[in-house]
Amino acid sequence: MLQFSTFLVLLYISISYVLPLYATSQPEGSKRDNPRTIKSRMQKLTIMLISNLFLVPFLQSQLSSTTSHISFKDAFFGLGIIPGYYAALPNPWQFSQFVKDLTKCVAMLLTLYCGPVLDFVLYHLLNPKSSILEDFYHEFLNIWSFRNFIFAPITEEIFYTSMLLTTYLNLIPHSQLSYQQLFWQPSLFFGLAHAHHAYEQLQEGSMTTVSILLTTCFQILYTTLFGGLTKFVFVRTGGNLWCCIILHALCNIMGFPGPSRLNLHFTVVDKKAGRISKLVSIWNKCYFALLILGLISLKDTLQTLVGTPGYRITL
Secondary structure, three states: OOOHHHHHHHHHHHHHHHHHHHOOOOOOOOOOOOHHHHHHHHHHHHHHHHHHHHHHHHHHHHHOOOOOOOOHHHHHHOOOOOOOEOOOOOOOEOHHHHHHHHHHHHHHHHHHOHHHHHHHHHHHHHOOOOOHHHHHHHHHOOHHHHHHHHHHHHHHHHHHHHHHHHHHHHHOOHHHOOHHHHHHHHHHHHHHHOOHHHHHHHHHOOOOHHHHHHHHHHHHHHHHHHHHHHHHHHHHOOOOHHHHHHHHHHHHHHOOOOOOHHHHHHHHHOOOOOHHHHHHHHHHHHHHHHHHHHHHHHHHHHHHHOOOOOOOOOO
């Protein structure tokens, strides 16, 4: 059972990410996707992040038991924010292993998204009017993409994976912990933290109350599940936080798989008949088969591609 002081630290970490978003009132009519709102929130979160990078290790060092005391230095390096540094190893600087872990995690995600990745390649190969550079420009070179694909993955993983998990590991005796606790209890903090979006949607007034409740419940569910994935990766890679950040960023980029872009183009935008139509129809079936195959293979790829024996966090 969690000690009250440990629970307070966990609660503080979770709330401290959301609190800066509402610390000061926004200009009237300013929504979360307004560029001014985004800049303001990122500035506040950056200040909170820098503060917590020192405060959380300090709290962990002060509240850790005398039998398993951890120093501020060890607690800080244990966050995993320094690329190539494995705090639990006798020789902590392992940059080649760091790159290996990153590569294997990306390979795991590409296996999961094999259908959308292949669909993307085929779309640009078979559609002469498409432009990867133009897609890149519209998709990535703006403040919304910076928030969703860079800022949010980095800050959320530091708060909700690194800080929460290391608090469990440093303040709770390992004999009282299980891997299931490490994977799912911190993930619930991460999932519940997204409930604040319901307040924003109520303020906007563009959705019904029932729709907001359903959307929020679904968001809590899938963010909790995703949190379980990143906690698993953090433990299996020996605290390699950047694996979690890369996975988070790539998942945000890929999003939930939708219909085949290639199929939509040749059946709606530039409708074709005859042989091309038949080939596109066949590909559409293959695309959905690959979606299912990628999901089924996830269990195996998590075990085979994530982490290396000897580098994992053990209880």
